[in-house]
Amino acid sequence: MRELRIHGRGGQGSVTAAELIAVAAFEGGVFSQAFPAFGVERRGAPVQAFVRFDDKKIRLRSQVYEPNYIIVQDSTLIKDVNVFMGVRKGGIVIVNTEKKPDYTVPEGVKLITIDATTIALKAIGLPITNTSLMGAFAAATGEIQFSALEKALNHRFPKELAAKNIAAAKVAFDIVKGAA
C-alpha cells in the first residue's frame, strides 16, 4: 500500500485533489481511497487530505502517518506545520513554490518544487493550484496516468473549466517529467 498526504489551506481544494487523484488511480486499475482530516477548519486554516493506493481492496481506516508521498499546496505552511512528518525513505515531496527551498526534507526523500501558482494563473486565470499539483504528482510518482487524470477532471468539471485545468495539469506534468 502507498499513501499520500496533502497539506493545504482551507479553500485550496486539497480534498478535491485527493478525490480526483483517487478517481484517476482507480481508473488506472488500482484500488484507492481518499478522505480529509475531518475538522472544523475554515477557509485559510491548514488542512490535510489523504489518499491510499493498493493492488487489493483497502480496508485500513486510520489516518495517514507514514506517507510515501506528500503534496504541499502552499509553502507558507512549512513553517506552521510539520508537513514532512513521518514521510518514508524513498518518498517524494512536492512543494508548490516559486522560491528556492530554505528548508530541508528528511534524508532519502526526494523534493520536487514547482511554481503551481504561476502555472494556474496562466492556464486558469485563478490561483487554483491543486490541478497543477495533480499533474506534477502524476509525473513524479507514476501512481496515476495523465490520461486518467484528464478523464477525472473532465468528469468533475464543466467542459471549459475542465480544459483549463487539464492545461494547467499538463504544464506541470511536462515540467516535472522534463526535469526527471
Added chain:
Amino acid sequence: MAEKTCDLFDCGHRACGGCGAALAARLVTKAAGKESIFVSSTGCMEVFSTPYPETAWKVPWIHSLFENAAAVASGIEAALKKQGRKEKVVIMAGDGATFDIGMICISGAFERGHDFTYICYDNEAYMNTGIQRSGSTPYDASTTTSPAGKYSFGNKRQKKDMPAILAAHGAPYVATTSIAYPADLLQKVEKAIATPGPSYVQIHAPCCTGWGFEGEQTIAIAKLAIETGLWVNYEMIDGKVTKVKKVVRKPVEEYLKTQKRFRHLFKPTRQDAEIAAIQAIADKNAEKFGIDIKLPPKKE
C-alpha cells in the same frame, strides 16, 4: 338500533360529563367530514377518546407525541400529495400542545405552508395532567402551578396571542370561535379546511373540572366569556380581521364569578384592583376588535 347517532366522534368516550372539548371534537369532525385524517397531540382529548382498543374516532386518526402534531401532519400531507389523495388533514390539539410544547413544530409547519387545518381546543390549562398553567391560561386564573395564595392572585400573565402569531406566519385563514356558537364553529372549521395552505382555528372550550363549575354550565360560561369581551370570536383572512362577533358587553365579574379558578378575586375579600385589571383586558379586546354594540342613548 345499535347506533342511534351518526357522529364521527363516537359515544362511549371518557370525557367528564359536560366537557367542552368533547363537544368541540364532535363539531369539528362533523365540519371536517369523512374525507379527513385527524392528528391529535397528547392531551386530555387524546386520553379520553382512545384507550386501546376503544377509539371514539370514526375518521382515520393518529396520535404520536405531545409536541409534534404539526410535524406529523406535515408528513401526512406530503404523503397524501405524493399519493395523489384528497383527504384533508386536521390537527386537533389542546392549548398546552399548541401554545407551549408544540410551538416549534407549529412554526415550522406553518412557515412551510402545508395544506392542513390546525384546531386548538382551548381550555386554558393543562387539564390532562391536573390543571397546570399554560401559555393560554388567562390573567389571574388559579391553576395548580399558578395557585392563588397569600402573595399571589394566580396566573401572572395574559394569554399568548396565538392567532396573531400564526397570522404573522402567513396563514391565509385564522379564526377564533367557541363551542357556545356551534353554527359559527362549523362554518369557520369548514372554511379553514376549504382554504388551501395552513389555517388555524382556536376554539374556546370551557373545562368544568379545571375551571370549577357544574357541567351543565359549560355553554353558558362560554357565552359569558364572549359577552364580557374576555373572548372574542373573529376571523382573519390573509392577516386582516374581516369578521368579529359584536356584543352588548357585560362586566367581566359576571364571567369570573361563575368559576372556582377566579374565586380568590371575590373571597375572602373582593379584589377590586384585580377585577379592574381584568376589566381592562376586556376593554382592550373590545377596542382592538370593535366588538361593542353601541346602543342608542336612552330617551329621557
Added chain:
Amino acid sequence: MALAVGCRARPGKARDNKTGSWRVFKPAFDHEKCSKCGMCQTLCPEGCVHEDAEGFFDPDYNYCKGCGICAAECPKEAIAMKQEEK
C-alpha cells in the same frame, strides 16, 4: 382477542363503554314542550341525543352522562334533570 399491531384499532369499540352508568341526574325529555329546534342534539358532548321519525329528540341513556347541558340550553325548558334511580 389478539393485539392489533402497533396499538391500532378500528372504530366501534368505544361503544362498549356504556358511560350511562356515570349518571347521577337523568334528563327527562318532554315532547309536549319541545319545539324540535335540535339544540339538545347539537350541544351534547356525548353525541348521544338522537332524533326520532317525528322530529323529536331523545338521549341514548346507555351513554348519557347526565351533564345537564341539554336541559340548561333548551330554549323551551322541555328537559328536566331528575335524580337517577339506581
Added chain:
Amino acid sequence: MMEITEGSHAIAEAVRLCRPQVISAYPITPQTHIVEALADFVANGQLDAEYITVENELSALSACVGASAAGSRTYSATTSQGLMLMAEVCFNAAGMRLPIIMSIANRAMGAPLSIWNDQQDSIALRDSGWLQFYAEDNQEATDLHLLAYKVAEDHAIQLPAFVCFDGFILSHTYEPVDMLTQQDVDKYLPKFNPSERLDAADPISFGMYATPEYYLEFRYEMDQAQKRAKDVIAKAGKEFGAMFGRDYSALIEGYRLEDADTAIVAMGSICGTVKDAIDEMRADGKKVGLLKIRVFRPFPSEEIAKMLSHVKRVAVLDKNISLGAKGATVMEVRDALYGSTIPVKGYVLGLGGRDVRKRNIKEIVELTEKGPEDMFYGLRKELI
C-alpha cells in the same frame, strides 16, 4: 458498476434507488452531504419524492411518522445531537410499528461538543425498538439501506431501522462502491405495501394509549418482531447475495476466526483496520481473528456464543460507554457467553474521533493476553 464516490453520495444514491416517497431531514454534520444530495435529486427530477425541510430533527422524524402512517415509504438521516432530539419520536415510531429507515452517520455525544466519530448516539437508542445495522465500509453502508427497507417493511417485522456508518470515516471517504441500478433495486425491493394506513376508506386509529392491561403485551410483541427479524434478515440478506453477489444473511461475520486463540469483537469501520492488523499478526504467527457485528439489534447472542465457542480469549472493542458501567457491546457479549469460561476483556476506545491504528489493535491483543479487566484504551496519561 464500480465507481469512486464519497460515502454520503453512494448512500444517497442507494436511498434514491429505494424510491422513498417522503424524505424529511435536518442538516447536521457529518450527515449533511446525504440529505443535500437527495435534495438535489428531487430538485433535478431524479427522485420523485416530497422533500420536507423541517425546522429540527424532532420534526424530521415526526414528519416521517405521519408519512409512514399515511402509507408512504419514508427516509431520514441524522446523527448525534440530532438523534437525541429525535429520541422520543424514535421510541414512538417503533411502538407504532412504522418501518422508517434512517441513516445514522455515527458521531460522539456532547458535552464536550464533538463532531467526530464514535457510536454513542445510536447505541444510546438501542432500547428504542429500532433494528440497528452497522457498516464496515461504504459498500456495506450502501447495500444495508436496501436490506433495511426490505426487512423493516416485512409484515412480520414492521419496525423502523437505523443504518449506521461511522461519521467522516465512511461518510466523507471516497472509495470504490458498486453502484446499483434502478432496475436491480426495483427487482429486489418491492413497493411499500403497509398492512394498514391512515385512509378515509378504512378509518383506523393509530397511536392509541394502552392501559396496564395491554402495555406489557405490546412490548412483548415488539420484542418478538425483533427476534423474528433474525430470520427475515437471513432471508433478505441471502437474496441480496444471490442478486448482487454480496451476501448479508449473517448478522455476524468471522474473519480468520476458525482457528483463532484471540477473538476481537468489533462493529463498524474499525473492522477494516482490525482485519489488516490481523493479517500482520498472523504473518507473525499470532492466531487472532475478528468477529464483526453487523446487526446490533436484534442482538445475535446465540450466533456470537457459537462463533466464539473455541477461542481462548475475547477482546471487545466499544466506541461507546455506558458511563458508570461498561461499553454496550462487551456487556452483551458477556451475556451471550454466560456460562462459558472464556475470558472477555472490554476496551472503550476511539471516542470522539480518536484515531485507531493497526498498532493499537496489536497492542490490544497483547493486553488481552495479560488479563481480562475492562479498560479505556489509548488514554493520554499526561491529561489525567
